[in-house]
Amino acid sequence: MIISTVNLTKHYNGKGGITNLSLSVKEGEVFGFLGKNGAGKSTFIRTLLGLIHPTSGTASVLGKPLGDIEARRKIGYLPELFQYHSWLSGYELLDTHARLYGMKQPDIKRRIGDVLDIVGLSGHDKKRVSEYSKGMKQRIGLGCAIMADPELLFLDEPTSALDPIGRKHVRDIIHMLKSEGKTIFLNTHLLSEVELLSDRIGILDRGKIKTVGTLESLLNSPLVIKLGGCNDDMIASLKKYDDGISASEGIITMNPASDEVIPAIASLIIEKGGRLYEIKRMENALERLFIRTVGEVDAR
Amino acid sequence: MRTIIRLTFLEMLKKKILYLTLALTAIFLLLYGTALKYAYGYLVEEGAIVRLAVSGQLVTMGIYASSFIISFLSVFASIGAISSDIEQGTFDAILSKPIKRSSLLLGRYMGILAVLLPYLSLLFLSTVGLNVFFAGSGASIFHAAPVVKSMLALWMLPIILTSVGICFSTFLPTVGSGVAVVILYFCAMVGGILEQIGGFMTAPAAKAALTNIGIVTSLVMPSDIAYRKASSLLFTTASGTNLSAEGMLGATVQPSTAMLFYIFAYSLLLLLLGIRIFNKRDI
Numbered sequence: 001m002i003i004s005t006v007n008l009t010k011h012y013n014g015k016g017g018i019t020n021l022s023l024s025v026k027e028g029e030v031f032g033f034l035g036k037n038g039a040g041k042s043t044f045i046r047t048l049l050g051l052i053h054p055t056s057g058t059a060s061v062l063g064k065p066l067g068d069i070e071a072r073r074k075i076g077y078l079p080e081l082f083q084y085h086s087w088l089s090g091y092e093l094l095d096t097h098a099r100l101y102g103m104k105q106p107d108i109k110r111r112i113g114d115v116l117d118i119v120g121l122s123g124h125d126k127k128r129v130s131e132y133s134k135g136m137k138q139r140i141g142l143g144c145a146i147m148a149d150p151e152l153l154f155l156d157e158p159t160s161a162l163d164p165i166g167r168k169h170v171r172d173i174i175h176m177l178k179s180e181g182k183t184i185f186l187n188t189h190l191l192s193e194v195e196l197l198s199d200r201i202g203i204l205d206r207g208k209i210k211t212v213g214t215l216e217s218l219l220n221s222p223l224v225i226k227l228g229g230c231n232d233d234m235i236a237s238l239k240k241y242d243d244g245i246s247a248s249e250g251i252i253t254m255n256p257a258s259d260e261v262i263p264a265i266a267s268l269i270i271e272k273g274g275r276l277y278e279i280k281r282m283e284n285a286l287e288r289l290f291i292r293t294v295g296e297v298d299a300r
Numbered sequence: 301m302r303t304i305i306r307l308t309f310l311e312m313l314k315k316k317i318l319y320l321t322l323a324l325t326a327i328f329l330l331l332y333g334t335a336l337k338y339a340y341g342y343l344v345e346e347g348a349i350v351r352l353a354v355s356g357q358l359v360t361m362g363i364y365a366s367s368f369i370i371s372f373l374s375v376f377a378s379i380g381a382i383s384s385d386i387e388q389g390t391f392d393a394i395l396s397k398p399i400k401r402s403s404l405l406l407g408r409y410m411g412i413l414a415v416l417l418p419y420l421s422l423l424f425l426s427t428v429g430l431n432v433f434f435a436g437s438g439a440s441i442f443h444a445a446p447v448v449k450s451m452l453a454l455w456m457l458p459i460i461l462t463s464v465g466i467c468f469s470t471f472l473p474t475v476g477s478g479v480a481v482v483i484l485y486f487c488a489m490v491g492g493i494l495e496q497i498g499g500f501m502t503a504p505a506a507k508a509a510l511t512n513i514g515i516v517t518s519l520v521m522p523s524d525i526a527y528r529k530a531s532s533l534l535f536t537t538a539s540g541t542n543l544s545a546e547g548m549l550g551a552t553v554q555p556s557t558a559m560l561f562y563i564f565a566y567s568l569l570l571l572l573l574g575i576r577i578f579n580k581r582d583i
Contacts, residue, residue: 083389100397
């Protein structure tokens, strides 16, 4: 496991933070960590990075104990807020972070050129970071995180300051990093980002992990079929794919075990005299899961 | 550590702190030089003893002002060296990299001294140089060896104050550590003045009381020792006679060599304490 925690706890003056958090992240996966603001997501990342000391519990990152210098050589981190020396130019900032990783010239110069290309800031490297827009700052921060070509990336709200085009750009970078086999731990409260990027997700609420799993296993999003000519014989036949099927006013809602059976369902509807207009999984499934998970707690 | 030293140096340059300091120092030296020109012009008509006494006061005043400037620069540069970056969150990205917290703290320390020590040397030599230039033969006591020794003794001032400032910066917010270091500095200064006054007293009880106050304050914060040592070294002739100006700013009571070792041990201890606190705290 790239990240492994057992009952990891961090309390501030006896409260808040994270409580008994046990989690594992596998090599090469994008793990989406969801939670409301103040749920403890950043505390978890900062504990894993050794920036704050756990109150109790054990954890390892890249097989090393928390805060290990050698492990940090292979870690990239984008903090939640822009927290860099903004009086430096973009080039100087990347250069400083490369030196902190122990990189040597001329590797640094070559890598800075590559990173500027990746984050789309070529031509802006001479400008002071304080003169950058919010989106540019977020991207130079991402550049600092990927400077040493890390094995593991912690991205804390990487798209929070970005416009839709900037978000897509960052998503593309994350996809690229994933395709290179990097492990990415993605902290965000933007459900759409998680849905688009993550292999597995975890939902954190008030410092406690509520659920962990793959998107498919957790979402279990029902199939919504818009059709005409719905009849009892058709519904009876479709029950072999889902006993809990329901139908009303030209819409059938069902939850087959796999997407593999969708073509067979479509054929059956037509065979039984139906007119098929649309078949799709119900939208906002992650949002519903999130509200259900976090909301259940709120209701207690 | 070299990256942090470089970063600290760059910060002073990029934030224009260094340029501003140099510009204001030039103004200070211009005013001081102008005063010296007229003062030494007047002294030409006086006898040798008066010339020596007044020139001693003029030099002492310049060195004292220089030590004051360097003290405050040391305090302002160091009190936020750790706390300010923690408050702004800039250490998050830095300390997630493969760098030890001790290297970060020592890098900050050395980076500040890399700017302050050359600056102090420039200021000190300019102050003495102006006196030599305008006094002519009246400043003949200034030979190269005591001047260099005195300057090196004054180096202890930023070394001490930066150690204290950085140590406080590891557990206090920037403003808090600033207040604490400035109060300690003034306590040391007052203690040093009281010790000098005690040196002139004839009543044994009063003399002992004032001297002891000076000793205690210099143990708690030895910054005044650095100035007194520098001053006494500057005015000590080849024959060993101490011509320091008498009074509050003089150094007729010389700090012992043991105090110099104490200063180094004190600074080292504070740095180690700072590293220990910094290692244990959350960022």
